[in-house]
Amino acid sequence: MRKNLGAKTYAYPMPVFIVATYDENNVPDAMNAAWGGISEENEISICLSPEHKTVKNLLQKKAFTVSMADEEHVVACDYVGIVSGNDVPNKFEKAGFHAIKSEFVDAPIIQELSFALECSMISYDEKTCRLVGKIQNVNVDEKILTADGKIDVSKLNPIVYDPANHDYLKLGAKVGNAFKDGLQLK
């Protein structure tokens, strides 16, 4: 039996992106965003409303990083989503984050988070809230790599947002598929 829940902003999985920028004095800031995703090859789009400190920074620096929130840092990642950089200027530091300057763009990489996209801003539209970024580089902590240099998702341990229940979830086991594992349709 199917049921209608009405119009809701639900999708599964939804990401927990931590968007980091520098302000005009190179003070790092970070925020938490779940409305976004890959929008083209080497391109990410995220909905950020214009009042965010992050957006003010973005428009000056034309650059940002996107780190994946992980289980180990869920409280810090959640904190940067609850508190505004407009009210708490040292929010990044208070979260326990340390900034490393990106080699590719004028934005901070968060040392504590193992996976970051370094992005240059392609566009930001205040009316639609849409930020579009070009992924210039993927920067990772080598501790999440396998011996042959591939990303080990269980070591990255990214979290997922559940919009219907306002929960964070971790990822589980690999599921066999047709393309890679040759499973057949019944």
Add this chain to the structure above:
Amino acid sequence: MRKNLGAKTYAYPMPVFIVATYDENNVPDAMNAAWGGISEENEISICLSPEHKTVKNLLQKKAFTVSMADEEHVVACDYVGIVSGNDVPNKFEKAGFHAIKSEFVDAPIIQELSFALECSMISYDEKTCRLVGKIQNVNVDEKILTADGKIDVSKLNPIVYDPANHDYLKLGAKVGNAFKDGLQLK
């Protein structure tokens, strides 16, 4: 130690969206898309290149549904990503899917998948591949709901795409957080 992996189209988690449409004869079609996400309140955006049968259908019907691929149907969901509706006109049926006409938009709901967004097309841009849809309704199988009518993610059992390893993963346990569980920064 941090490492640079170069420009890659990676994000965690990445969704496994199954986009379903009707053609001009009301034959249902479905495809698999990982490049997309929520782009605004009650709005989803997905990158679909114009040669897809889905795009041809979309432009006629101005409507589509987005179901979440789940573990139980991973082979069928993967199959609709491997085979083109341009080559296999009965791909939807071959996948083992059955269509229910949406009450809200001119597009099929896939009976086998428990969670669907029913969307009207806001825009499609061939150059950027960007499809934008308004979520008119969330339609679910009641088997994924708790007794009090909320979505139980463990019953939905959606899968996640791992772009670095071309794997599908399931979701795992809930992770406590600051906002809901009152966890504090150290």
